[in-house]
Amino acid sequence: xxVHSVSLVIAGSGGAGVVTAGSLLLEAAANAGWYAxxxxxSGPQIRGGEAAAMLRFATEPVMSHDDSFNxxxxxxxxxxxxxxxxxxMVADSxxxxxxxxxxxxxxxxxGKPRQAALAMTDIAGRIENxxxxxxxxxxxxxxxxxxxxxxxxxxxxNLKRKGQAAIAASMAAFHAGVEAAADLPPIPRLPAxxxxxxxRWSITGNEAAxxxxxxxxxxxxxxxxxxxxxxxxxWLAPSLAKVGGTLVQAEDELASINQIIGASYGGVPAMxxxxxxxxxxxxxxxxxxxxxxxxxxxxxVMRVGPSTGIATKSEQSDLNIAVYGLHxxxxxxxxxxxxxxxxxxxxxxxxxxxxxxxxxxxxxTDQAMGQSRAIIPRPAELAFIGQRETAKQxxxxxxxxxYAVTASGVSPMAIPGTPGLTHTADGLEHNExxxxxxxxxxxxxxxxxxxRKLSQFNYGDHWADIEDFGSGADDAPQEVPxxxxxxxxxxxxxxPAREAxxxxxxxxxxxxxxxxxxxxxVQPERMAAALKGIRRAVIVEQSHSxxxxxxxxxxxDLPAETVSLHQGGPLAFGPAxxxxxxxxxxx
Amino acid sequence: xxAVAQKYKAKDYKSELKPIWCPGCGxxxxxxxxxxxxxxxxxxxxxxxxVSGIGCSSRIPAYxxxxxxxxxxxxxxxxxxxLKLARPELTVLVTGGDGDGFSIGGNHFLHACRRNxxxxxxxxxxxxxxxxxxQASPTTSPDWEGSKLTPEGTGINPFQPLVVxxxxxxxFIARVSSSDPVNMAQIIVEAIRHPGFSLVQVLSPxxxxxxxxxxxxxxxxxxxxxxxxxxxxxxxxxxTDDGFNVGKVLFKGERPPFRPEFExxxxxxxxxxxxxxx
Numbered sequence: 001x002x003v004h005s006v007s008l009v010i011a012g013s014g015g016a017g018v019v020t021a022g023s024l025l026l027e028a029a030a031n032a033g034w035y036a037x038x039x040x041x042s043g044p045q046i047r048g049g050e051a052a053a054m055l056r057f058a059t060e061p062v063m064s065h066d067d068s069f070n071x072x073x074x075x076x077x078x079x080x081x082x083x084x085x086x087x088x089m090v091a092d093s094x095x096x097x098x099x100x101x102x103x104x105x106x107x108x109x110x111g112k113p114r115q116a117a118l119a120m121t122d123i124a125g126r127i128e129n130x131x132x133x134x135x136x137x138x139x140x141x142x143x144x145x146x147x148x149x150x151x152x153x154x155x156x157x158n159l160k161r162k163g164q165a166a167i168a169a170s171m172a173a174f175h176a177g178v179e180a181a182a183d184l185p186p187i188p189r190l191p192a193x194x195x196x197x198x199x200r201w202s203i204t205g206n207e208a209a210x211x212x213x214x215x216x217x218x219x220x221x222x223x224x225x226x227x228x229x230x231x232x233x234x235w236l237a238p239s240l241a242k243v244g245g246t247l248v249q250a251e252d253e254l255a256s257i258n259q260i261i262g263a264s265y266g267g268v269p270a271m272x273x274x275x276x277x278x279x280x281x282x283x284x285x286x287x288x289x290x291x292x293x294x295x296x297x298x299x300x301v302m303r304v305g306p307s308t309g310i311a312t313k314s315e316q317s318d319l320n321i322a323v324y325g326l327h328x329x330x331x332x333x334x335x336x337x338x339x340x341x342x343x344x345x346x347x348x349x350x351x352x353x354x355x356x357x358x359x360x361x362x363x364x365t366d367q368a369m370g371q372s373r374a375i376i377p378r379p380a381e382l383a384f385i386g387q388r389e390t391a392k393q394x395x396x397x398x399x400x401x402x403y404a405v406t407a408s409g410v411s412p413m414a415i416p417g418t419p420g421l422t423h424t425a426d427g428l429e430h431n432e433x434x435x436x437x438x439x440x441x442x443x444x445x446x447x448x449x450x451x452r453k454l455s456q457f458n459y460g461d462h463w464a465d466i467e468d469f470g471s472g473a474d475d476a477p478q479e480v481p482x483x484x485x486x487x488x489x490x491x492x493x494x495x496p497a498r499e500a501x502x503x504x505x506x507x508x509x510x511x512x513x514x515x516x517x518x519x520x521x522v523q524p525e526r527m528a529a530a531l532k533g534i535r536r537a538v539i540v541e542q543s544h545s546x547x548x549x550x551x552x553x554x555x556x557d558l559p560a561e562t563v564s565l566h567q568g569g570p571l572a573f574g575p576a577x578x579x580x581x582x583x584x585x586x587x
Numbered sequence: 588x589x590a591v592a593q594k595y596k597a598k599d600y601k602s603e604l605k606p607i608w609c610p611g612c613g614x615x616x617x618x619x620x621x622x623x624x625x626x627x628x629x630x631x632x633x634x635x636x637x638v639s640g641i642g643c644s645s646r647i648p649a650y651x652x653x654x655x656x657x658x659x660x661x662x663x664x665x666x667x668x669x670l671k672l673a674r675p676e677l678t679v680l681v682t683g684g685d686g687d688g689f690s691i692g693g694n695h696f697l698h699a700c701r702r703n704x705x706x707x708x709x710x711x712x713x714x715x716x717x718x719x720x721x722q723a724s725p726t727t728s729p730d731w732e733g734s735k736l737t738p739e740g741t742g743i744n745p746f747q748p749l750v751v752x753x754x755x756x757x758x759f760i761a762r763v764s765s766s767d768p769v770n771m772a773q774i775i776v777e778a779i780r781h782p783g784f785s786l787v788q789v790l791s792p793x794x795x796x797x798x799x800x801x802x803x804x805x806x807x808x809x810x811x812x813x814x815x816x817x818x819x820x821x822x823x824x825x826x827t828d829d830g831f832n833v834g835k836v837l838f839k840g841e842r843p844p845f846r847p848e849f850e851x852x853x854x855x856x857x858x859x860x861x862x863x864x865x
Contacts, residue, residue: 417634
């Protein structure tokens with residue numbers, strides 16, 4: 001991937017059609033047989049304002065952005081300097097701007113990139129209904145090696161409703177851009193791929209999370225809008241209806257969490273999606289779901305905190321609240337997706353876990369993966385369907401025990417409507433019948449049971465993605481790691497870590513990746529096995545206080561030589577910074 | 588109630604548990620009235636759910652033999668909303684007090700009235716927080732000096748639950764007194780039968796922290812006019828009311844109950860996935 005990838009940014013003011021252009025390019029790249037990922041950054045304006053579409057193209061699935069970009073195509077310069085930290089331009093990079101809009105802002109030039117001019121406005125002006133963003137797309141296509149046919153198909157599909165004239169105008173502008181690119185300096189090109197590539201999907205992390213919960217069996221969703229989680233809910237609203245489910249907009253997050261508690265108590269698997277401030281409001285009721293043993297899923301798309309923080313940008317800083325936020329001793333599950341594609345797997349798995357153990361499950365994703373669109377290999381079918389153990393029939397002469405103390409810790413749940421098994425589910429501590437109790441013995445018996453059902457569950461291999469890098473590495477992780485070095489990470493930091501390890505192994509290094517999916521309950525035995533023979537570890541996360549590192553220190557035996565790479569968002573650790581640490585050790 | 592043999596009797600809806608309430612508490616008669624009403628409606632116990640939050644009156648679910656859910660403070664209405672929308676065939680009641688419903692749960696109260704999901708909300712209003720030993724609630728009068736927390740009174744005008752409920756869109760509004768359980772049962776029957784969100788305020792004295800409320804028994808009077816379907820008239824009545832006109836339905840609206848709109852399709856997960864496929 002390090003060799004066969006191109007990274008570029010399309011930027012401009014509101015109305016310049018930056019995100020549209022990025023989306024067209026992504027789809028065209030897929031037509032050409034490539035893989036791609038696109039993330040977006042925008043200013044704080046509600047409508048319009050500066051925007052940037054950041055894209056990376058490769059001949060293999062894209063897991064992360066690169067350390068810098070090969071190309072910045074600026075349709076105009078309005079406020080684009082604000083993105084300078086997010087779009088590093090280095091000496092090899094090329095900035096292309098329109099002379100009609102003046103010079104590039106100084107903030108973009110610190111890395112001394114090459115500069116060139118493309119008269120997008122002029123060229124577009126010579127074509128009836130021509131638009132500068134289509135000229136830009138033509139130039140980009142020519143620079144990176146994207147065949148024009150790939151774009152033709154996409155334009156025809158997307159502009160079908162606007163008619164032939166619109167398609168012709170767009171393609172004329174596109175071809176004018178292709179021609180004009182002959183005068184631009186070169187950037188790396190991707191090789192063409194045969195069209196017979198493996199089946200692929202175009203999906204965002206937020207859509208994938210929504211699809212995952214539907215696959216897992218969720219049929220009730222309560223929704224309160226919050227950036228950057230809203231798209232999960234907006235995708236679910238029409239989609240859930242198509243499979244017979246219900247979505248309700250709630251008055252606030254206190255209501256949305258309690259609505260899904262009510263629906264799930266009624267026997268219908270339920271979820272909601274939110275982000276940090278909303279999760280904070282839901283915490284008390286998550287404790288209720290623990291005590292009353294009501295299964296549910298909350299997808300928390302992390303953004304920069306605390307408080308309102310930076311609503312539109314990513315950070316991995318809700319780990320602590322997800323794991324420790326509930327008052328009392330409140331065993332629950334926290335899982336984390338580690339890529340756009342994995343949002344599907346992890347959210348589907350979460351429904352399975354929640355239903356099997358009758359426990360609230362928090363899925364942590366983040367803005368970076370949630371709002372990124374990626375071309376991914378078609379995801380596998382998964383067997384994880386939520387299946388709740390229910391009590392179906394009354395036993396003659398026996399009063400139903402909703403919270404029966406069982407060996408597994410899971411008590412068969414009677415769903416309202418079932419004759420003879422009526423009971424009251426309660427957030428008050430209770431005995432086996434559900435009757436409120438302040439007795440120490442009842443509290444301890446129920447605490448043991450609620451904790452046991454999580455500790456005795458077989459989570460299989462999904463607790464973490466473990467991958468070995470270096471010559472001799474197989475697809476499946478070895479019993480004993482190849483090298484003596486590991487990266488331990490989670491969530492969005494996994495992509496750059498994977499790429500750093502790829503580069504490390506390309507240079508002859510050997511190391512192991514451990515990306516933890518099951519954040520809580522912790523899995524010390526599995527971790528000990530994964531770390532067998534590992535002498536050095538680097539912990540990578542996007543948190544100012546190193547929340548993940550501290551959690552690992554608290555629950556796991558880490559190698560004597562362990563380095564914590566942590567920084568607050570919204571900038572991610574690029575692969576190079578992680579590689580630097582690995583190289584320090586091998587030097 | 589009628590003398591004919593009924594399929595269910597009120598006691599069929601009661602659990603074995605002994606309430607934690609003080610002797611003389613108004614909530615006992617509310618429990619009786621709810622169970623009488625369910626018997627009158629002859630609803631199988633397993634097809635009824637009672638949902639509550641936190642407070643003395645929120646203990647009711649466990650004292651019934653129907654399905655119950657006893658959640659956290661102030662959130663009974665959203666739990667009931669989710670339950671009813673996920674399981675429309677169930678009869679859903681919500682029970683609670685003035686603090687739970689109008690203070691900590693106030694926003695849900697507004698939106699439950701507005702949303703008009705088919706359920707019945709029975710609020711036992713005693714103008715005090717009883718479970719925490721006697722603090723002023725949203726319906727307490729401003730000059731009540733009985734609380735250590737506000738020894739000189741709150742100085743704040745009381746919340747008007749029925750006025751607010753009407754303005755927010757409740758589809759059925761009634762006020763009853765715990766001193767007349769037979770009438771209360773009849774009103775609850777009507778409230779359950781009426782489609783949409785039904786609000787029943789019960790004047791339910793707290794004998795421990797508001798002993799002066801024992802006088803309510805003598806103050807309350809049966810409302811002289813029958814219900815109206817005209818919200819403007821109902822509003823005028825409620826705004827000029829001293830809070831002690833009880834025993835009758837005040838307002839019955841005709842808004843259809845809320846059901847989430849969705850296109851009826853025989854879609855499959857595979858069809859959803861196909862949209863991502865290139």
